[in-house]
Amino acid sequence: MVENNLFKNGDWVQGKSRDGELIHGFVETVSDNREIVKVNVVESDNEKAVGKSIWIPSKWTEKLPDLEISNEAHLLALIDLALLSKDETWFNGVIR
Secondary structure (H helix, E strand, C coil): CCCHHHCCCCCEEEEECCCCCEEEEEEEEECCCCCEEEEEEEEECCHHHCCCEEEEEHHHEEECCCCCCCCHHHHHHHHHHHHHHCCHHHHHHHCC
16 A cells, blocks of 8 residues: 555545445545545445545555546546546646
């Protein structure tokens, strides 16, 4: 797993929730002490968790490699995701 101080808003992560559910999403908030992160769940083995934001211990979370935008279709998919999540800050971080 990644050291706690490496997480920042917009990072894509995977890990487990407090209930042991597998999650994949992006960091919305990092706590002041960096021990927990708020993750917007994009995929999960619990369908009810998808689309929700959950707080989980950062030690249960792993940062995923940065995305490489290689074509227009990828960019359009990211635009759609940013619009669905209403997260302009995340989108601007991705396309930097």
